[in-house]
Amino acid sequence: MAVSDVDMWHYLLQGFAGLPNKTEMLDKTLSAITCLYIGKARQDDRMSKHGLQLYNGAIRHMSSMISRDVFSEDIVYTAVLFQEIEVSRLDLQPLQNQANVVPITKSSYCPNGLGSWLAHINGLNTIMKHYHQRTVNNPLIGPIYQRYQKLRMIQSSSARGLLPDEYKFLTETTDGTPFCELLGIFAELSPIVTKLQSIDPSDYDACQDLLQHCLRTKKRFFAWYVKHRLADGITTDPPGEFLSSDTPDAERLFGTPLSFRNFDYILLHLHYWAGPCLLYPSIFHAKKLVYAHPKSNIPADILNKALDPLQNEEYLEASQCADEICRTMRYCTRDSMKVAGYHMTMFPLCAASQIYTNFENLEKFSWCIKIVESAASRGHETAHYIVDISWHTWRIKNQCGPMTSVALREIVPESVSGKRHEKILDATEEA
Known part of the structure; x- marks a missing residue:
């Protein structure tokens, strides 16, 4: 399975699902996004709410791992899934007593807008900056660092108001693909x-x-x-x-x-x-x-x-x-x-x-x-x-x-x- 410039999301999702020995955090997140997609497609509120419960549990797992500085590459994979979950659930009503912790940025929980999606993008930026030296260049980490997260940053900001480390990330790290080069020009x-x-x-x-x-x-x-x-x-x-x-x-x-x-x-x-x-x-x-x-x-x-x-x-x-x-x-x-x-x-x-x-x-x-x-x-x-x-x-x-x-x-x-x-x-x- 090869990653393309276009179909990064489906490539990453298939890769996450096929990983052996996934952490409970990543496993819950994969189950959550599945429940949310199925719940929306079938208009099944119970399935959607179960997906949100799994999502909140995964957030608590990630917060615990980050607070203890326990690194696993599953943290990066899970943060990617969090972004896509927020895109898929913008119209879903929140459960009572949801956790209102968003990784790293700790912003307000915003179930009916773009706020949490933007917060997760900022969160993954921070995660990658903090843990970059501990990651290996594997077929999943590479596309996330080089193209997927860069595309999300451009989409959220139109390349406006970038912080110095974000500008550096967009311009200095490249895998040589045409799309990665283009995102560097956007910066x-x-x-x-x-x-x-x-x-x-x-x-x-x-x-x-x-x-x-x-x-x-x-x-x-x-x-x-x-x-x-x-x-x-x-x-x-x-x-x-x-x-x-x-x-x-x-x-x-x-x-x-x-x-x-x-x-x-x-x-x-x-x-x-x-x-x-x-x-x-x-x-x-x-x-x-x-x-x-x-x-x-x-x-x-x-x-x-x-x-x-x-x-x-x-x-x-x-x-x-x-x-x-x-x-x-x-x-x-x-x-x-x-x-x-x-x-x-x-x-x-x-x-x-x-x-x-x-x-x-x-x-x-x-x-x-x-x-x-x-x-x-x-x-x-x-x-x-x-x-x-x-x-x-x-x-x-x-x-x-x-x-x-x-x-x-x-x-x-x-x-x-x-x-x-x-x-x-x-x-x-x-x-």
């Missing part, structure tokens, strides 16, 4: 946004440096695409079951729908185009700072074009990138893909919807929201919250004008996501 979005939020507009040299950082990152995304010949994996010939029962047609809006030569190309394609969608608003703001500075001496016509998102080069390119994401949706959401297709599309689709928000393109934005609502109807519980977040960003745009991307860490209140006591610094600096 560069964090110092860009940090500088953008704190820069002195009167400091022309600092504004120039920021713009050049943005443009270098843009070139890195493009060079990655060319290096790995991503276009070779794309075809416009749809499979027989291409049409989905509840995905609205969008050829008029976005162009000819895409399909792929093999499954691994899908996630690479989606996340590649999501990168520029998140980066280009920052380039727009950086250019705005440079061009508007008295030292720039930019002609009025070029300045006006640079300051108008509807004419700005990067914003127009970002709109094309968002369209590329949406051209993929018909393939990913066809009936035979079930929930798996939606699972990989939510993060890129959020990036695309934020571009349409900046352009005030209600038609394309609403189309994205319909896809997210379709995911919710098929059992993807995070989709309910993504709909709310997307409309939240739409309202912010109407109130504040052009903006950069919005991350889940910024939307979820600290009281439910786990307070990050560490100071968030420029990610390229030491803590």
Whole structure:
């Protein structure tokens, strides 16, 4: 069994289940996630509640092991499962007297939102940092360290506000796969946004440096695409079951729908185009700072074009990138893909919807929201919250004008996501 860039979750789950001599903690967690999936599929509340009881028992086991500094690689495996359990149970009501300990971060127990999922992501980051020297490079630990957890970090943060150790983790550890390289480029979005939020507009040299950082990152995304010949994996010939029962047609809006030569190309394609969608608003703001500075001496016509998102080069390119994401949706959401297709599309689709928000393109934005609502109807519980977040960003745009991307860490209140006591610094600096 080989791990792919795309199907990491199923690979890991099969690997965890097949391990000999599992700890009681891991065994309970595997049973818990099974009960929760079956309970949801059969609408069996008793089965779901039993899964929650097993989940809480596993949390207590992990807390005990961590407090005694008793390390087992099962701690890492269990922390991965905790993340997926939180995704699967967002709509489930809590039992009375549940344990309200989340590994490491000890945040509030949040059964009806994204807070506990975000807390588990932060918890696994801390676990990996603390125990990394005690782990061996086995076929399960490797994908968790190199790709799975990096993907979860990017999904939760849009690579914004990364702590120095998180930035280091994303950029310095790699297994050489195309997807791992791409996630390392995503990490560069964090110092860009940090500088953008704190820069002195009167400091022309600092504004120039920021713009050049943005443009270098843009070139890195493009060079990655060319290096790995991503276009070779794309075809416009749809499979027989291409049409989905509840995905609205969008050829008029976005162009000819895409399909792929093999499954691994899908996630690479989606996340590649999501990168520029998140980066280009920052380039727009950086250019705005440079061009508007008295030292720039930019002609009025070029300045006006640079300051108008509807004419700005990067914003127009970002709109094309968002369209590329949406051209993929018909393939990913066809009936035979079930929930798996939606699972990989939510993060890129959020990036695309934020571009349409900046352009005030209600038609394309609403189309994205319909896809997210379709995911919710098929059992993807995070989709309910993504709909709310997307409309939240739409309202912010109407109130504040052009903006950069919005991350889940910024939307979820600290009281439910786990307070990050560490100071968030420029990610390229030491803590």
